[in-house]
Amino acid sequence: MPDQNEQLQRGLAPRIVVRLADENGVLRMAASRLLTRLIELEAEGRQRIDIAITGGSDGIEMLRLVGLNPLVDSVDWSRVHMWWGDERFVPANDPDRNALQARHALLDMLVAQKGLPESNIHEIPADPRSATERNQASAEDDARAVNEAAVKFQQMLLQELGNMNGEPRMDIAWWGVGPDAHFASLMPGLPQITITDPSQLTCGVTNSPNMPPLRVSMTVPMIQRSLETWVIASGEKKRDALSKALGNFDDPQAPITFAAGRKSTLWMVDVAAAPRS
Numbered sequence: 001m002p003d004q005n006e007q008l009q010r011g012l013a014p015r016i017v018v019r020l021a022d023e024n025g026v027l028r029m030a031a032s033r034l035l036t037r038l039i040e041l042e043a044e045g046r047q048r049i050d051i052a053i054t055g056g057s058d059g060i061e062m063l064r065l066v067g068l069n070p071l072v073d074s075v076d077w078s079r080v081h082m083w084w085g086d087e088r089f090v091p092a093n094d095p096d097r098n099a100l101q102a103r104h105a106l107l108d109m110l111v112a113q114k115g116l117p118e119s120n121i122h123e124i125p126a127d128p129r130s131a132t133e134r135n136q137a138s139a140e141d142d143a144r145a146v147n148e149a150a151v152k153f154q155q156m157l158l159q160e161l162g163n164m165n166g167e168p169r170m171d172i173a174w175w176g177v178g179p180d181a182h183f184a185s186l187m188p189g190l191p192q193i194t195i196t197d198p199s200q201l202t203c204g205v206t207n208s209p210n211m212p213p214l215r216v217s218m219t220v221p222m223i224q225r226s227l228e229t230w231v232i233a234s235g236e237k238k239r240d241a242l243s244k245a246l247g248n249f250d251d252p253q254a255p256i257t258f259a260a261g262r263k264s265t266l267w268m269v270d271v272a273a274a275p276r277s
């Protein structure tokens with residue numbers, strides 16, 4: 001089984017795991033940390049900060065807590081750019097869409113009241129097809145549609161961030177983890193987790209065992225370019241995933257084990273999710 005040394009040799013930061021006693025503590029800690037890091041980076045003079053946010057139960061609750069934290073007023077939101085690490089490939093108004101949930105939980109408020117420009121929100125393209133087109137689509141049609149969205153997402157990254165030696169990267173990316181140990185939309189047993197081509201920043205996913213089946217995701221090469229990578233996991237429903245992931249690295253059967261950053265890799269978990277053995 002690959003150990004941490006292989007990640008360290010590839011220039012990734014060692015994984016630090018912080019275990020907190022109470023469930024909401026993890027999400028509150030992550031929300032405060034995000035706001036604190038944005039304030040610090042802005043104080044260092046950064047005019048642009050790119051962050052990748054995550055969907056799912058923990059990810060969306062964390063966003064809601066960001067909006068309730070008094071530090072939200074100390075960030076200059078005009079310098080912050082929002083991306084998604086993955087998206088469910090559904091129509092723009094589908095309640096399953098990570099971007100729509102994030103807008104309801106936080107982004108609409110940041111745009112309306114805190115000076116986040118709408119143009120700083122970089123959503124992964126939604127499924128543009130009508131209900132009839134989707135119902136009548138073959139597996140090939142679905143694959144074509146989702147791959148087109150992945151290509152557009154990659155073009156967006158290159159257009160906005162391509163001046164970083166052609167290596168777009170996030171300043172901060174945080175990830176939830178599914179009960180099956182997936183992260184982003186990189187599922188155990190599906191081929192996308194094994195993509196290593198550094199020029200492939202995004203991918204389409206069909207046949208996801210987690211609903212909905214069509215998804216678009218950042219790839220591991222893109223994810224591992226992030227400067228700061230955080231993983232958040234709270235509650236007992238994440239225990240199986242963490243039992244596969246803690247102490248484990250680069251395991252395609254537990255995709256979250258690939259979550260690591262260049263400058264820091266911080267996993268924030270609670271004791272319900274990761275009891276000490």
Ligand SMILES: O=C1O[C@H](COP(=O)(O)O)[C@@H](O)[C@H](O)[C@H]1O
Nearest residue numbers: 054055056057058176177178179
């Ligand atoms: O479908 C997704 O699931 C994961 C984990 O979500 P959770 O509800 O089990 O916490 C999430 O990180 C990802 O962004 C999302 O698309």
